[in-house]
Amino acid sequence: MHTGLKITAFAAGLAATFGTAYGVGQGVGPVGEDPAPARHESHPEASPQPEGGGAVPGGLQLSEGGYTLDLRTPTVTARDRSDLRFVIRDGDGRAVTAFQREHDKELHLIVASRDLTTYRHLHPTRATDDTWTTPVDLPRAGGYRVFADFTPAGQGARNLTLGADLAASGPYAPRPLPAPKDTAEVDGYRVRLDGELRPGASNELKLTVSRDGRPVTDLQPYLGAYGHLVALRSGDLAYLHVHPNGEPGDGNTEPGPGVSFTASAPSGGTYRLFLDFKHDGEVRTAAFTVRAGQAAPEPEAPHEQEPAHGH
Incomplete structure (x- = not known):
């Protein structure tokens, strides 16, 4: 992580980044379990086209710079404590084994609801097989976004923020974004x-x-x-x-x-x-x-x- 901003340009492709769970719009209905996406294949999140040829903002891509966020738990149940599991993979599909420590951690994990009314800043632990795990308890059903913020070890490595969609199953009713205030x-x-x-x-x-x-x-x-x-x-x-x-x-x-x-x-x-x-x-x-x-x-x-x- 750097002092100052690590995101520089506007990216088009909003539709490509919306989670399927949030696609129910303003209606009320159940959010069910979606099948896990195929791993290490092309994904619409992996190549959004930024306006003006600039860099893509962080968190919009599943893969970047030869690294991929492999979310092994794409669905949880709302209001139940679950273990969220994921792996950071390199360009050959192997689990990344070395990270730079930044602000006391190798990796920072953010989970936010699509309506931005739920937010979690988590610090998962890495097992011997290089799978990351953290407990999570999400209060409401709906679409969420998982952000992995990390820097791979190695000279010249740059900080990355990769994003993946997460669904919390259960009865779903979106909330409006709170009004601006200071x-x-x-x-x-x-x-x-x-x-x-x-x-x-x-x-x-x-x-x-x-x-x-x-x-x-x-x-x-x-x-x-x-x-x-x-x-x-x-x-x-x-x-x-x-x-x-x-x-x-x-x-x-x-x-x-x-x-x-x-x-x-x-x-x-x-x-x-x-x-x-x-x-x-x-x-x-x-x-x-x-x-x-x-x-x-x-x-x-x-x-x-x-x-x-x-x-």
């Missing part, structure tokens, strides 16, 4: 977002944490930083993963209340931002809806949102 409430904490997410231009986003009306000035390091930010584009779930400007122990970065990021959106549109921060020994996630290219919205009364889990 504050989020989670477990008694209030997080304020200042700054704009701009398409094609880097800009500072500052998130300020308070509790009971007082600034939190003793945030704890989590995976080597005072905060982690993931942004997903509504519609195709193009993936942005940024890290703070500064890190604990660098002599300049304070442990709150503000955490600063530099980010750029690959296109205009609506995005969902998820901030992970640690305080009093527990990791919490604050979520925001923003529209790229528009100023931060005026403050409004907090509304209930589903708490994030799985750290």
Whole structure:
């Protein structure tokens, strides 16, 4: 992972990236088990065509740079604890055995619902056969996207974010995306977002944490930083993963209340931002809806949102 944005250009091909489970649209109905896709064969996600010949945003591709995300558990049951299993394979179909450690982990796994109302930041373990496993408990049926964020070991290797579709079976009813606002409430904490997410231009986003009306000035390091930010584009779930400007122990970065990021959106549109921060020994996630290219919205009364889990 890098400080700043690891995603640079707008990609067309939204239809190719939508999960079959989400394809039920705005209706209500059951989501059943879909057969697992054939492995190591061509996949519509593997070659979307970006506009203007630019790079494809992270998370839209099943395969990239000679590596493939082989999701061995393409279907789970909503509200049941399941083991999510996957393998990262190289161009010869062999399991990748060596990864660079970044922010204390070899690989970071994100699971998000297609309507962006459920978010999990997970840290799976790798077995001796190089299969990754993590428990997951998804609250609602529907389509989800799994993102594997990693850097293979080796000189000159670059960071990759590969994505695959996941279905949670059960009665399904989509939720609307929460309205844009510049504050989020989670477990008694209030997080304020200042700054704009701009398409094609880097800009500072500052998130300020308070509790009971007082600034939190003793945030704890989590995976080597005072905060982690993931942004997903509504519609195709193009993936942005940024890290703070500064890190604990660098002599300049304070442990709150503000955490600063530099980010750029690959296109205009609506995005969902998820901030992970640690305080009093527990990791919490604050979520925001923003529209790229528009100023931060005026403050409004907090509304209930589903708490994030799985750290």
